[in-house]
Amino acid sequence: MKETLRLAFIGSGTMAEAMIRIAIKAEVAVPQRIVASGPREERGQELHTRYGVATCTDNRQALTVDGGDVDVIVLSVKPQVMPTVLNELRGAIPPQALILSIVAGVNTKTIAQGLAHGAIVRAMPNTPAQIGQGMTVWMATSAVSEQQRDQARCIFQAMGEECYVEDEAQLDMATAVSGTGPTYVFLMMEALTDAAVHLGFSRRVAVQLVTQTVLGSVLFARQSGRHLAELRNMVTSPGGTSAEAIYQLDKGGLRTVLSKAVWAAYQKSVRLGAVVNGAASISASPPDENHRGEEERP
Secondary structure, three states: OOOOOOEEEEOOOHHHHHHHHHHHHOOOOOHHHEEEEOOOHHHHHHHHHHHOOEEEOOOOHHHEEOOEEOOEEEEOOOHHHHHHHHHHHOOOOOOOOEEEEOOOOOOHHHHHHHHOOOOEEEEEOOHHHHHOOEEEEEEEOOOOOHHHHHHHHHHHHHHEEEEEOOOOHHHHHHHHHHHOHHHHHHHHHHHHHHHHHHHOOOHHHHHHHHHHHHHHHHHHHHHHOOOHHHHHHHOOOOOOHHHHHHHHHHHOOHHHHHHHHHHHHHHHHHHHHHHHHOOOOOOOOOOOOOOOOOOOOO
């Protein structure tokens, strides 16, 4: 598969570039068998110079590369652009091709109807995929063959970790948690860095302290296998600095604000898709303001 897989990227933005870079690095595909389509010629030239991939500004033209039909077509455009893209590609999809969509909110039914093609994988990766440390949540329609599932899984594993779900509704949930998640982490790191500078550290040292602390905490949490609340309790001595800090965080409503942020991101993902999908309502209920966002202890 690594020698023959042909990839077409409809949309040549940041995530498409990350997937191209990772696919080449992991030898999922070779540059000569990757094509990226986008509206700006200068962007295409950038990708060609950096990675040696073929580029074009015609989406239909992108469906053939290296003398043959593409195997995987990655839809990586903005949700608002999807109706135009689906209309452009309808009737031109190679019969054996897999459609892999990373477009937020747009469901597989809409894509299948728009393209008159049933083999669709819908996925939600996140930005750490750019360094092979991403988290991708994905699902596949019943028309996707086992070989095509393996192709999709191979791409996602090259980007980091992957999690397959049966319920497509969880893709919008994943958009709000793991897809948008780096934003929450970066904002927290930025706030901690500013606080360290306020205390008197230089910004260079503050960034080092915060970055390594977050990295070490994540690795420790993963390797320990313990509940997050248990890990927090390990560093929270009675009457100590951590207890005082947690008191202020809870007093400021950190958990509630974070829960509301995730809910708002979820609603936005659903609304973005509703414009294309023709849906107008959100079936789930908002979280209780007193919800603490913790799993039950085993």
